[in-house]
Amino acid sequence: MAEEMKPHVAFLPSPGMGHITPLFQLAKRLVLRHGIRVSFLVITTAAVQNFLHSAASTLSPGLSIIKVPPADVITADMPVLTQTCLSLRESLKPLKSILIQLNPNALIIDMFTTDAIDVCTDLSVPVYSFFPASTILLAFSLHLPTLDHEIEGEYVDVPGPIQVPGCKPIRTADLLDQVKNRKIDEYKWYLFHVNRLRFVAGILINTWENLDRSTLKALRENSFFQNLPTPRIYPVGPLIKDEEHLTDHKDEEIIAWLDTQPRESVLLVSFGSGGILSGEQIIELALGLEMSQQRFILVVRRPAHAKAAVVSFGNHDEDNNPSEYLPDGFVERTRGVGLVVPAWAPQVAVLRHPSTGAFLSHCGWNSTVESLAHGVPMIAWPLYAEQRMNAALLVEEVGVAVRVRIAGEEVVGREEVERVVRMVIEGEEGKGMRSRARELKETARQAFDSGGSSFDSLCSVVESWKTHGA
Numbered sequence: 519m520a521e522e523m524k525p526h527v528a529f530l531p532s533p534g535m536g537h538i539t540p541l542f543q544l545a546k547r548l549v550l551r552h553g554i555r556v557s558f559l560v561i562t563t564a565a566v567q568n569f570l571h572s573a574a575s576t577l578s579p580g581l582s583i584i585k586v587p588p589a590d591v592i593t594a595d596m597p598v599l600t601q602t603c604l605s606l607r608e609s610l611k612p613l614k615s616i617l618i619q620l621n622p623n624a625l626i627i628d629m630f631t632t633d634a635i636d637v638c639t640d641l642s643v644p645v646y647s648f649f650p651a652s653t654i655l656l657a658f659s660l661h662l663p664t665l666d667h668e669i670e671g672e673y674v675d676v677p678g679p680i681q682v683p684g685c686k687p688i689r690t691a692d693l694l695d696q697v698k699n700r701k702i703d704e705y706k707w708y709l710f711h712v713n714r715l716r717f718v719a720g721i722l723i724n725t726w727e728n729l730d731r732s733t734l735k736a737l738r739e740n741s742f743f744q745n746l747p748t749p750r751i752y753p754v755g756p757l758i759k760d761e762e763h764l765t766d767h768k769d770e771e772i773i774a775w776l777d778t779q780p781r782e783s784v785l786l787v788s789f790g791s792g793g794i795l796s797g798e799q800i801i802e803l804a805l806g807l808e809m810s811q812q813r814f815i816l817v818v819r820r821p822a823h824a825k826a827a828v829v830s831f832g833n834h835d836e837d838n839n840p841s842e843y844l845p846d847g848f849v850e851r852t853r854g855v856g857l858v859v860p861a862w863a864p865q866v867a868v869l870r871h872p873s874t875g876a877f878l879s880h881c882g883w884n885s886t887v888e889s890l891a892h893g894v895p896m897i898a899w900p901l902y903a904e905q906r907m908n909a910a911l912l913v914e915e916v917g918v919a920v921r922v923r924i925a926g927e928e929v930v931g932r933e934e935v936e937r938v939v940r941m942v943i944e945g946e947e948g949k950g951m952r953s954r955a956r957e958l959k960e961t962a963r964q965a966f967d968s969g970g971s972s973f974d975s976l977c978s979v980v981e982s983w984k985t986h987g988a
């Protein structure tokens with residue numbers, strides 16, 4: 519079919535690779551498998567815009583990247599979410615004229631681009647939201663306006679866990695950071711955006727039926743808003759990078775090293791694109807890995823001065839030198855058994871490799887989905903945002919992870935690191951987690967293939983786009 523005859527969908531992700539990556543995968547899939555034409559609007563750095571532009575241009579004429587310049591509203595010490603939301607509000611001022619020109623059949627927004635809903639209402643363009651995090655966070659977020667209305671004071675002071683209709687109760691200690699203090703702007707921005715989810719035509723989510731069955735059921739069977747139906751939920755995952763080009767020599771060396779290791783023997787240790795540990799914590803982590811005598815790939819960033827973990831997105835810190843902050847002699851003593859990788863590793867390629875046996879992760883949702891779609895059990899070491907909720911899901915419901923015991927802001931000791939590493943790689947519990955992870959890998963594959971639940975779910979959204987404006 520000629521490109522201009524195909525249904526046309528525009529995408530509007532929030533900045534940040536955790537948002538852009540799965541949405542870009544969804545866009546590719548719609549173009550390549552579902553006969554859709556996509557205009558992918560990106561409000562982010564020129565480097566990421568150019569990367570996406572070249573990735574899209576080699577793929578298909580049906581996928582165009584539209585660069586929207588990001589507004590600069592950042593002031594010193596402004597928290598990440600406030601920065602993102604203020605910048606998006608400014609950057610989205612030209613959205614109406616862009617959409618008039620594009621004239622799409624639908625717009626897919628994500629968590630923090632809900633300002634687009636008003637524009638689309640004016641233009642009669644249906645809006646769908648893509649939720650890039652876990653189903654339990656979605657359920658909590660849909661319920662948050664009700665909690666905001668019903669609960670006085672802080673949620674963290676409520677005795678007992680937080681009840682979300684139909685879902686497993688959430689321990690207040692596991693709540694996402696943005697709702698732990700209702701007086702700050704981060705909370706207000708989060709509430710503002712999730713409150714607007716009630717106005718979208720449907721919510722696509724990066725999961726699959728077997729991973730999150732009970733929460734998906736809760737989302738479908740419960741009413742989250744007075745006088746308004748809950749938008750239809752479409753699980754369309756796992757959406758992960760389907761191939762990863764090893765961009766440099768360093769990446770190739772990592773894979774070559776894995777090629778020489780025994781099957782399922784190596785632990786990948788990585789805290790996502792933003793997680794940074796304190797200096798003291800990195801030392802304990804490294805010594806715990808050494809004491810465990812297991813093979814590992816340790817991805818490390820220069821430590822933060824703070825005692826607790828901090829988040830620093832977009833800084834790949836290319837020139838960091840791990841021997842400056844790892845324990846003395848660690849790199850030499852563990853040579854052959856472990857590989858220390860500064861800043862950034864080709865995570866999906868490592869998780870896909872048969873020598874990888876487990877993943878110690880901060881439990882960001884993309885990392886979680888990538889691990890489970892490759893059948894790799896996890897050690898959950900949540901740091902910030904909603905990662906503690908993800909960890910609870912993985913350990914208590916899905917049974918594919920062990921959680922590191924973290925006491926408040928205390929440093930996790932080397933003995934605890936040794937315990938969890940041994941448990942997952944060589945213990946009986948680890949065997950159970952691995953076999954559960956393998957089952958999930960198979961269900962992920964089935965869900966994503968033609969005729970699977972995620973494939974069918976996507977087909978049904980596509981049908982509604984085809985009829986709109988036809």
Ligand code: UDP
Nearest residue numbers: 536790791792862863865866882883884885
């Ligand atoms: N990632 C990677 N190499 C690294 C660290 C992270 O490729 O060394 C990728 C990872 O594969 C995932 C994303 O960065 O796709 C991290 O997203 P996630 O949602 O897990 O965590 P966030 O970075 O948003 O906290």
